[in-house]
Amino acid sequence: MSKKESPMRTILVAVILSLVCSIVVSVAAIKLKPLQETNKELDRKLNILIAAGLVDGQAHPTKAKIEEQFGLIEARVVDLSTGEYVEAPKGFEQRKAAKDPSMNVRIEDDIAGIRTRSKLANVYLVKKDGQLDTIILPFHGYGLWSTMYGFLALDTDTTTVVGLKYYDQAETAGLGGEIENPKWRSIWPGKEVLNEQGEPVIQIVKGEAKNEHQVDGLSGATLTSVGVENSLRYWLSNDAFGPYLAKVRAGEL
Known part of the structure; x- marks a missing residue:
């Protein structure tokens, strides 16, 4: 066997090609990261705007x-334990904070199936003529196959x-994935999620809704529908946004 055809030469060429490819991919990732972050932020804003109508x-x-x-929207951060607005730590991201032991709390009555949540949460306020018009809350919970993230x-x-808008989920296409269908989302406006005592009462039901606290379930997607209901009930409860919403109702914020 000639030197040109030696195994060592083949290995060397493979190593050099691997290094070159790694460098190209790394450089591309670094160059594209700002654009990816910009698109991610734009998508977040779009989904908030869609939820708010x-x-x-x-x-x-x-x-x-x-x-x-x-x-038109003012972004604030709330301490969920007190319901008060606070200054967010630099670089705060609620989804990342939910996985950080120094910034999260373990959920005891975990009906949403998420185990932990961030101590702080984002809220988005639509102001018109200087007055509060709409409150947008991020929420998430487990469905059949995935954690479903949305805005209420x-x-x-x-x-x-x-309005309601899901933006990140991996439920079954054509079944649970219909939580992103504009037709299903269109039945939410006007529904009432809390009773007079401020307790979550929203229900996702089989068949047709019979009152303002009920929403038609997704056909063939019972567990996803249950996941939507449990997610909202948790995030609207006193264990999450409940104290904040109580202060808004009382005119304290």
């Missing part, structure tokens, strides 16, 4: 339109739904 998600609004409409928009009474 400020843009039509099916109309594919431009970046300029999204930024213009998001200018409420009127200032903290009870009436303005």
Whole structure:
């Protein structure tokens, strides 16, 4: 066997090619990261706006339109134990904080199936003429196959739904995945998620809803529907956004 065909030469060429490819991929990842972060932030804003009914998600609004409409929204951070607004730590991200032992709490009555949650939470406030118009709350919980992340928009009474938008889930396409279907989302506005005592009463039911506290379930997706109900009941309870919503109702915030 000639030197050119030696196993060592083949290995050397393979190693060099691997190194070159690794460098190219690393450089590309570094170069693309700012763009990816920008797109991620734009997508977050779009989903908040859709939940609040400020843009039509099916109309594919431009970046300029999204930024213009998001200018109506004030982003705040709430301490869930007190319901008070607080200054967020630098670089705070609620989803990451939920996995950080120094920033999370373990959930005892874990109906949402998420085990832990961040001590702090984002809230988004739509202001019109200087007055609070809509409150948008992030929420999440486990469905059949995945943790489902969404935004719930409420009127200032903290009870009436303005809109709901899921943006990250891996439920079965055509079944549980229909939580992102605009047709299903369109039945949420006007529903009431809390009773007069501020307790969560929202229900996802089989068949047709019979009152303002009920929403039609997803056909063939019972466990996903249960997951939606449990997620909302947890995040609207006194273990999560309950103290904050109580302060809003009382006019203390």
